[in-house]
Amino acid sequence: MSPKPNTAPVFHDLAPELAQFAAEVHAGLAHCPKRIPPQFFYDAAGSALFERICELPEYYPTRCEVEILERHAGDIAARLGTETLLVEFGSGSDRKIRLLLPALAPRVYMPIDISKAHLKQAARQIARDFPNIAVHAVCADYGELRHLPHHPPGLAVTAFFPGSTIGNLEPLAARRFLHRIAGLVGPGGWLLIGVDLKKDRAILDAAYDDAAGVTAAFNSNLLRRMNRELDADFALARFRHRAFYNEHAGRIEMHLVSTCAQTVRVAGRTYAFGEGETIHTENSYKYGIEEFAQLARGAGFATREVWTDAQTMFSVHLLQVE
Numbered sequence: 001m002s003p004k005p006n007t008a009p010v011f012h013d014l015a016p017e018l019a020q021f022a023a024e025v026h027a028g029l030a031h032c033p034k035r036i037p038p039q040f041f042y043d044a045a046g047s048a049l050f051e052r053i054c055e056l057p058e059y060y061p062t063r064c065e066v067e068i069l070e071r072h073a074g075d076i077a078a079r080l081g082t083e084t085l086l087v088e089f090g091s092g093s094d095r096k097i098r099l100l101l102p103a104l105a106p107r108v109y110m111p112i113d114i115s116k117a118h119l120k121q122a123a124r125q126i127a128r129d130f131p132n133i134a135v136h137a138v139c140a141d142y143g144e145l146r147h148l149p150h151h152p153p154g155l156a157v158t159a160f161f162p163g164s165t166i167g168n169l170e171p172l173a174a175r176r177f178l179h180r181i182a183g184l185v186g187p188g189g190w191l192l193i194g195v196d197l198k199k200d201r202a203i204l205d206a207a208y209d210d211a212a213g214v215t216a217a218f219n220s221n222l223l224r225r226m227n228r229e230l231d232a233d234f235a236l237a238r239f240r241h242r243a244f245y246n247e248h249a250g251r252i253e254m255h256l257v258s259t260c261a262q263t264v265r266v267a268g269r270t271y272a273f274g275e276g277e278t279i280h281t282e283n284s285y286k287y288g289i290e291e292f293a294q295l296a297r298g299a300g301f302a303t304r305e306v307w308t309d310a311q312t313m314f315s316v317h318l319l320q321v322e
C-alpha cells in the first residue's frame with residue numbers, strides 16, 4: 001500500500017534575526033552613499049505590494065516570464081527530469097511554480113524566501129493542491145544559507161530562480177551566487193533562471209516608476225518597516241521614490257530621496273540627510289542573452305536552452321553544471 005499523502009508543509013525557520021536587520025541598516029546608513037539591501041523590502045506588506053506590482057500594466061517581467069513558462073513547461077520537465085528535490089530561490093507567490101509542478105512532479109519542493117508569512121501561505125496552498133509532493137518551506141536569506149535543511153539521500157537537486165531576482169546582485173556577487181547553486185545541484189545538475197533583458201530605457205523606467213505609484217509605495221514601505229521594527233522616526237512625506245535606468249551600469253536603480261535636510265533616528269542612532277541625498281534601495285541588473293550566458297559560464301554552468309517571450313523582453317535560461 002502506498003503511503004498516505006501528507007498535505008501539511010514542513011516549515012524550516014532560518015529567518016534573519018531583528019538584530020541582523022538593525023546591523024545591516026546601521027552599516028548601510030553609515031555608508032557613503034547610503035544604501036540598504038533589497039531583501040529588507042519584503043515584510044508581509046512589502047510582499048503584498050510586490051504582488052500588486054506584478055499586475056501593473058507597466059511591469060512586463062511577470063507577464064513575459066509566465067508566457068515563457070506556460071509555453072515551455074513540457075520541454076523544461078523533459079530536461080530536468082522528475083522525482084527530484086526542486087529548490088526555488090525567492091519563491092514569493094506560487095504563481096510561477098504552479099505552471100511547472102504538474103510536469104516536473106518533484107518528490108520534494110523546497111521554496112526558499114525571506115518573507116515569512118507570505119512563504120507560509122504559498123507553501124500551504126501548494127501542499128494542499130499537490131498532495132503527492134512533500135513541501136519543505138525554508139524562511140531564510142538565501143545568500144546566507146550554506147546547506148539545505150532537508151535532503152533525502154539519493155535525490156538529485158534541481159534549482160529554479162525566477163523573477164530576475166538574480167539582477168538584484170552586482171554581477172560579481174551574482175556569479176558567486178550562481179557558483180554556490182552549481183555546488184548545490186552538483187555535476188550535471190540543472191538551474192532554470194529568469195533573466196530580464198536590456199531594452200529601451202522608457203520601458204524600463206516605466207516598469208519601476210508606475211503611474212499608479214505602487215512601486216513608490218513598495219519602496220517607501222521600507223521606511224515604514226524601519227519605523228515599526230527598528231524604532232525609527234522616518235517621516236514618509238520627506239522622502240520620495242526615484243527609479244531610473246543607469247545605462248552605463250546596465251541596471252535600474254531605486255532610491256529614496258530626502259526632500260529636505262533632516263536627521264532621522266534609527267535603533268538608537270542618528271543619521272543626517274542633506275536635501276536630495278538618497279538611500280539606494282535596489283539595483284536590478286539587465287543582461288543581454290550572451291552576456292548572461294557568459295556570467296553563468298564563469299560560475300560553472302553551460303547554457304542548454306534560452307527561451308524568450310514573443311517580444312523578446314525577458315529570457316529564461318536552462319543551465320547545466322558542466
Ligand SMILES: C[S@@+](CC[C@H](N)C(=O)[O-])C[C@H]1O[C@@H](n2cnc3c(N)ncnc32)[C@H](O)[C@@H]1O
Pocket residue numbers: 038039042047050054062089090091092093096112113114115140141142143162163164165
Ligand atoms: C522580485 S521578487 C520575485 C518573486 C517571485 N519569485 C516572482 O518571480 O514573482 C523577489 C522575491 O525573493 C525574495 N527575496 C529577495 N531577497 C531574498 C534573499 N536574500 N533571501 C531570500 N529571499 C529573498 C523576496 O521575498 C521575494 O519574494
